[in-house]
Amino acid sequence: MRIDTTTLLPVDELTAAVDGFLAASPVARGWDVETAFDWSAADANRLTEGQRSAVQFVTFIEDHLPGYFDVYHRSFPVDGSVDLPTFAHNRELYHFTVRWALEEDTHARALARYQCESGITERGTLRDELAIEGHKPFDLPYDHPVQFFAYALVQEKATQMYYHQLRDVVEDPVLTAVLSRLARDEARHFSFMADVTTRYLRTYGDAAVEPIRDVIANFRMPLSDTLRGYWRWALRIADVADYDHTAAYEHLLKVIDRAVDARTDRVDELAVFIAQCRALH
Numbered sequence: 001m002r003i004d005t006t007t008l009l010p011v012d013e014l015t016a017a018v019d020g021f022l023a024a025s026p027v028a029r030g031w032d033v034e035t036a037f038d039w040s041a042a043d044a045n046r047l048t049e050g051q052r053s054a055v056q057f058v059t060f061i062e063d064h065l066p067g068y069f070d071v072y073h074r075s076f077p078v079d080g081s082v083d084l085p086t087f088a089h090n091r092e093l094y095h096f097t098v099r100w101a102l103e104e105d106t107h108a109r110a111l112a113r114y115q116c117e118s119g120i121t122e123r124g125t126l127r128d129e130l131a132i133e134g135h136k137p138f139d140l141p142y143d144h145p146v147q148f149f150a151y152a153l154v155q156e157k158a159t160q161m162y163y164h165q166l167r168d169v170v171e172d173p174v175l176t177a178v179l180s181r182l183a184r185d186e187a188r189h190f191s192f193m194a195d196v197t198t199r200y201l202r203t204y205g206d207a208a209v210e211p212i213r214d215v216i217a218n219f220r221m222p223l224s225d226t227l228r229g230y231w232r233w234a235l236r237i238a239d240v241a242d243y244d245h246t247a248a249y250e251h252l253l254k255v256i257d258r259a260v261d262a263r264t265d266r267v268d269e270l271a272v273f274i275a276q277c278r279a280l281h
């Protein structure tokens with residue numbers, strides 16, 4: 001573990017954010033892969049080549065969940081390797097991560113099921129392909145805890161936007177329904193990350209701004225370094241749905257602006273930097 005635990009959010013602040021997320025996610029409003037969709041009607045013949053690719057691409061991204069989940073375990077351990085106050089903090093966070101992981105695992109299963117039922121691929125083939133990418137390592141090299149949440153904020157928002165764009169162009173109603181469910185979940189995940197990031201900024205002010213700047217400066221979408229042909233994929237699907245993390249930066253900036261009462265020089269500088277990253281893209 002590399003995190004400097006003296007910079008963790010006070011446990012009551014984190015708990016309030018986790019409680020808020022769980023209150024916004026009642027089981028009664030949840031859904032499952034088995035009953036939420038009319039799988040027998042799924043038909044990939046209604047999709048363009050680009051749209052099929054877009055579904056295949058994001059299945060890889062969602063299916064890497066064990067790698068993402070493990071980052072939280074390594075960075076926020078829930079065992080004897082940390083002192084008691086850190087454990088108390090991490091245990092509260094775990095209430096979020098375990099629920100979040102269940103939802104992301106459901107996304108992976110829904111997309112895989114769609115691929116098989118619609119005729120894009122066959123189950124064994126897909127399983128083998130996912131395994132090749134899934135067993136590659138994933139890590140986030142951060143030392144300040146706010147960085148994990150700022151990174152996920154951008155990531156969740158980028159994914160939500162991707163599902164929205166794709167949903168608006170596909171003509172298979174089953175896929176439309178799947179993408180609507182996924183987009184709604186990602187919006188809730190984004191809200192949690194935004195809430196936690198806000199609480200860090202309110203608690204630590206400028207001291208939390210610099211680590212967030214580092215996240216933007218070194219931002220890599222998950223799997224962009226490991227997924228075979230990642231950039232070719234990204235190009236092939238760009239006219240279908242843009243998987244563009246820089247589009248999510250303005251949402252991060254909005255979160256920062258709302259969190260601070262008055263913009264400091266640090267925040268101003270970050271705003272300029274984010275605008276430059278957008279322009280460069």
Ligand SMILES: [Fe+2]
Binds near residue numbers: 104
């Ligand atoms: Fe997801």
Ligand SMILES: [Fe+2]
Binds near residue numbers: 104
């Ligand atoms: Fe998500």
